[in-house]
Amino acid sequence: MPVTSHHRWADIEPEQMNPLTTRQYIVGANTMLARIGIKKGGRVARHHHFHEQISHVVEGALLFRMDGEERTVRAGEILCIPPHAPHEVIALEDSVALDIFNPPRQDWIDGDDAYLRE
Numbered sequence: 001m002p003v004t005s006h007h008r009w010a011d012i013e014p015e016q017m018n019p020l021t022t023r024q025y026i027v028g029a030n031t032m033l034a035r036i037g038i039k040k041g042g043r044v045a046r047h048h049h050f051h052e053q054i055s056h057v058v059e060g061a062l063l064f065r066m067d068g069e070e071r072t073v074r075a076g077e078i079l080c081i082p083p084h085a086p087h088e089v090i091a092l093e094d095s096v097a098l099d100i101f102n103p104p105r106q107d108w109i110d111g112d113d114a115y116l117r118e
Contacts, residue, residue, distance in 0.1 A: 032104035060095025
């Protein structure tokens with residue numbers, strides 16, 4: 001039987017990915033929830049993964065570039081990114097996003113996430 005767990009972002013030490021980006025995450029049995037902080041001008045390099053991703057911008061505004069398309073996602077808006085879709089992100093303002101991944105990002109858990117550390 002799965003065990004219920006309770007978490008607080010305040011109890012999870014933010015990981016400094018690069019000078020403009022921090023990350024916190026929680027891993028469940030089949031899903032991962034990440035809290036990403038990106039300062040204005042910060043960038044997540046173009047990448048893709050086999051995970052489905054749902055990004056909810058909680059604060060600020062993020063510009064997503066995907067296959068020649070640009071989409072600005074602002075606080076209170078959500079973007080669904082299908083598996084294998086190449087994308088990059090640029091922070092237009094200081095921003096906080098909650099990203100849901102299914103399945104969990106094993107590359108993050110293993111520290112094999114150099115594209116975030118650029």
